[in-house]
Structures are given as C-alpha cells and as structure tokens.
Amino acid sequence: MLRQFQRWFLTVLVGLFSCVLLFAAGAPEEEPEEMDPELELEEIAPGVPRSETLILQPQDGRIANPDRFNPWVAPQPLTHGLQQGALDTLWYVGQLDGTWSNALAAERPEYNDDFTELTVQLREGIYWSDGEPFTAEDVIATVEVQMENDGMEYTEFFRTYVDSVTAPDDHTVVFELSRPNSRFHVQFVVRWSAAYIMPAHIFREVDNPVEYEFNPPVSLGQYVLKDYDSAGYWTLWEVRDDWERTWVGQEYGEPGPNYLLYIHYGDASSQTIAHSQHNLDISQLWAPEAYESLRDHNPDYAMAWHEEFPYATFGDPAAPGVTLNTEVEPLDNRDVRWALALTINPVETLMSAYDGAARVTPIANTPTDPYYDWYYGPMTSWLEEFELDVE
Numbered sequence: 458m459l460r461q462f463q464r465w466f467l468t469v470l471v472g473l474f475s476c477v478l479l480f481a482a483g484a485p486e487e488e489p490e491e492m493d494p495e496l497e498l499e500e501i502a503p504g505v506p507r508s509e510t511l512i513l514q515p516q517d518g519r520i521a522n523p524d525r526f527n528p529w530v531a532p533q534p535l536t537h538g539l540q541q542g543a544l545d546t547l548w549y550v551g552q553l554d555g556t557w558s559n560a561l562a563a564e565r566p567e568y569n570d571d572f573t574e575l576t577v578q579l580r581e582g583i584y585w586s587d588g589e590p591f592t593a594e595d596v597i598a599t600v601e602v603q604m605e606n607d608g609m610e611y612t613e614f615f616r617t618y619v620d621s622v623t624a625p626d627d628h629t630v631v632f633e634l635s636r637p638n639s640r641f642h643v644q645f646v647v648r649w650s651a652a653y654i655m656p657a658h659i660f661r662e663v664d665n666p667v668e669y670e671f672n673p674p675v676s677l678g679q680y681v682l683k684d685y686d687s688a689g690y691w692t693l694w695e696v697r698d699d700w701e702r703t704w705v706g707q708e709y710g711e712p713g714p715n716y717l718l719y720i721h722y723g724d725a726s727s728q729t730i731a732h733s734q735h736n737l738d739i740s741q742l743w744a745p746e747a748y749e750s751l752r753d754h755n756p757d758y759a760m761a762w763h764e765e766f767p768y769a770t771f772g773d774p775a776a777p778g779v780t781l782n783t784e785v786e787p788l789d790n791r792d793v794r795w796a797l798a799l800t801i802n803p804v805e806t807l808m809s810a811y812d813g814a815a816r817v818t819p820i821a822n823t824p825t826d827p828y829y830d831w832y833y834g835p836m837t838s839w840l841e842e843f844e845l846d847v848e
Contacts, residue, residue, distance in 0.1 A: 491724075492721065494727045494730035494736060494737075495731075495736065497736060498736070501691060501693075501720070502683075502716075505716050505718075507735075509714060509715040510716040510717070511714040511716070511717055511738055511739070512719075512720060512738045513718070513740075514721065514722065514728055514737060514739065515719040515720075517537060518721050519721045520537055520721075521534075523685055523686060523687060523689040524687075525670045525672065526539060526670065526673070527666075527670055527671040528540070528653055529610050529653070530608065531610050536719070537692040538694045542676070542679065542694045544653040544676075544677065546560060546645050546646070546652060546653050546654055547559075547562040547577060547596075547654075548565075548646045549646065550646055550647070550648055559704075561583060561591065561654060561677070562578060562579060562645075563578045563579060564577075571637055572637040572639040573637050574634065575641055576629065577596070577629070577631075577632075577645075578628065579627075579630065580628070582702065582707065583677065584699065584702040584703075585676065586675055589658050589675075593629060594624060594627075594657045595654050595657045596622070596624075596630045597623070598655055598660055598661055599653075599655045599657075600615050600622045602661070603615055604616050606665075606666050608667050609666065609667060611644065611652050618634050618638055619635065620634060656675045678705065679696060680696055681697055683695040692720075693718050693719075694716065694717040694719075695715065725744050725747035726747070728740045729750055733751060733754060745812050745814050746812070748761055766814070767812075767813065795845055
C-alpha cells in the first residue's frame with residue numbers, strides 16, 4: 458500500500474511539474490517593461506492634483522485586458538479600482554472582525570422557515586452614475602442574465618439554486634430557491650469577491666453579455682472611470698458629482714480623495730522606490746524585508762498595520778493551500794488525505810513562502826479573527842492530542 462501511494466504521489470508531482478513547464482513554455486520570453494517608479498502623477502494624469510489623489514498598488518498587477526470592465530465574466534481583474542470604487546452588492550462583512558454592513562440592501566437577509574425563500578429589502582435613493590435609479594430590477598437582471606448565458610461568473614450557481622426571482626415592488630426582491638440553502642445570500646456578500654449587481658437598463662439591451670466590455674463602466678459606487686492606460690499599468694477613477702446617491706455616501710458621507718489611481722509599478726523593489734518618491738501611498742503583498750527597507754529610509758512616512766513583525770494581518774480571503782478532489786481515487790480515502798497532510802510541514806512552508814508572515818489554518822477557511830474564535834480555538838486541544846493510527 459505504501460509503495461502504491463508513493464508511486465501515485467510521484468505521478469502527481471510529475472504532472473504538476475509538467476503543468477509548470479507548459480505554462481512557462483507558453484509565456485512570453487521577456488517580461489513587459491515596468492512602470493518607472495520615479496514617474497510623477499503629472500506625467501501620468503496631467504491636471505490631476507497629487508494632494509487630491511490616493512495612489513494604490515493593485516493586487517492583480519498589470520491588467521492583460523485593460524479595455525474590459527465586465528466583472529460578470531471571469532477572469533476579470535477587480536483590484537484596479539473596479540471592485541473598490543465602482544461595483545457594489547447587497548452586504549459587506551468585515552474580513553478581520555466579522556462586522557456586518559447593509560450596503561445596497563436595507564436589512565439583513567430574511568429566509569422562510571425551511572430556507573427555500575429569501576426576501577431582500579433594498580435601500581432607496583440609490584442611483585447609477587448615469588442617473589438611472591437602482592431598483593429590484595437590477596438584482597433580478599443580475600441573476601437572470603447570468604442564468605440565460607453560459608460562461609458567466611455565477612451562471613451555474615444561479616441555475617442550481619434559483620427557481621425564480623421576482624419583485625413585489627421596486628425595493629423588494631424575492632428569491633424562490635430550488636432547494637434549501639441557508640447561505641444563499643453569501644453570494645451577495647463582499648468578503649473578497651461577490652455577485653455584483655449589474656445595471657439592468659444596460660445588460661437587458663446587450664446582445665452578448667459574455668463578450669460585452671462594459672466600457673466605460675456605469676457605477677453604483679462613489680467613483681467613476683476617468684482614464685486608464687491602454688497597456689494595463691494604471692486605472693484612474695474620479696469621485697462622482699452625486700456621491701451622496703450611493704449607499705456609502707448615505708452612511709459615511711463625502712469620500713476623502715477626489716481621485717483613486719491604481720498603478721502597477723512592478724515588484725517589491727519598484728514599489729519601495731515609488732513609495733520613497735511619494736508616487737505610491739498603499740501597497741499589498743509585500744515581503745517583510747521590503748517594508749523594513751522603506752521604513753528604515755522613510756520613517757516619517759512608512760506605516761504598516763502593526764509596528765512589529767509581521768507588520769500586517771494576513772487575513773487572506775483565499776488562504777493558500779492544497780484542495781483535494783475527494784470524489785476521485787485515491788483522494789476519496791481519508792487515510793490518503795491524512796498522509797498527504799502529514800507530509801507537509803506548514804511552519805516550514807510558511808517560512809519559505811511568506812517569511813513567516815502568515816497564519817496557519819487547520820481547515821479550509823479564511824484565517825481571520827472570527828474564525829479563530831469560532832473554529833480554530835475549539836479545535837486546538839483536539840489537534841494537540843491527535844494521533845493517526847497506522848496499521
């Protein structure tokens with residue numbers, strides 16, 4: 458049995474290595490030229506005041522398809538301001554503390570007793586950036602357009618769970634589900650991504666929503682697209698004149714920066730130089746030593762979530778790890794899965810991949826503070842005393 462497992466495991470590793478080789482073979486021979494980290498805002502966006510602009514490094518890096526702003530077809534990068542400034546959905550949950558926020562919805566989700574019906578009350582007074590009111594028809598179109606077209610982000614999910622979606626009035630939506638699902642609403646909750654609401658007055662008129670670029674995007678958020686780089690390095694957003702007709706405006710008031718510039722400078726070294734030149738305000742996914750270099754040379758300007766190592770809270774909504782298909786052999790065997798789990802030293806892995814600046818999670822859930830309270834804490838003693846019985 459052990460030899461069979463070793464042969465199978467070696468086969469998997471060879472297959473993964475082959476995939477890496479194939480990917481590398483299909484990649485361009487040279488990386489595209491990076492943005493000059495010493496390039497000032499005036500050279501990128503003439504007339505945009507630096508004092509009114511927040512400059513951020515997008516997590517997705519350089520955008521391969523910069524003309525496309527349709528988030529309902531994957532893969533579509535979201536972290537260049539599309540998600541943060543223009544898109545919106547029904548609810549938000551704080552990634553670190555679990556705080557619940559009603560966004561486009563006015564109340565929390567309301568289920569019937571057997572979780573086959575979900576009623577959503579929507580906020581009033583919300584408008585799209587082109588002046589059209591946000592109504593229940595937008596939520597209905599978000600579901601129906603994706604159900605009617607293959608290959609969209611939530612096509613299969615909505616086809617699986619939705620029998621019908623109707624609107625008793627302009628600010629009420631009722632989902633009739635094909636099977637009980639107490640967590641159906643989670644698809645409309647922003648933790649990282651979500652089923653963002655699409656403008657019905659646009660997508661109902663589009664012949665092919667899958668190919669539609671949605672450029673310029675119509676916004677439900679506080680910002681609208683002002684300009685973008687045709688090479689995919691930066692995207693510039695400007696605050697809406699009617700920002701108060703967004704849910705964020707209703708709840709929190711006028712936004713601080715008048716402009717959001719998402720710009721990809723390159724690797725951590727380039728980002729560090731850009732920060733030191735005051736051409737970048739916020740970065741993500743840095744190696745700790747990159748931040749330490751910036752802090753040592755610019756102590757008056759560099760700031761992280763925490764003063765001490767690891768400097769940031771790595772509550773990644775997509776915790777890196779291995780996911781196994783338990784419906785195929787031999788992964789349907791629990792002992793095989795345990796054997797695989799025990800071949801990996803998580804501490805060594807995190808030290809080599811993240812320099813130790815990450816959280817260890819014993820289950821496939823985001824390692825944020827609420828999950829530590831709900832899941833990880835109660836599992837601690839069980840894990841400490843766990844023994845695998847190998848015959």
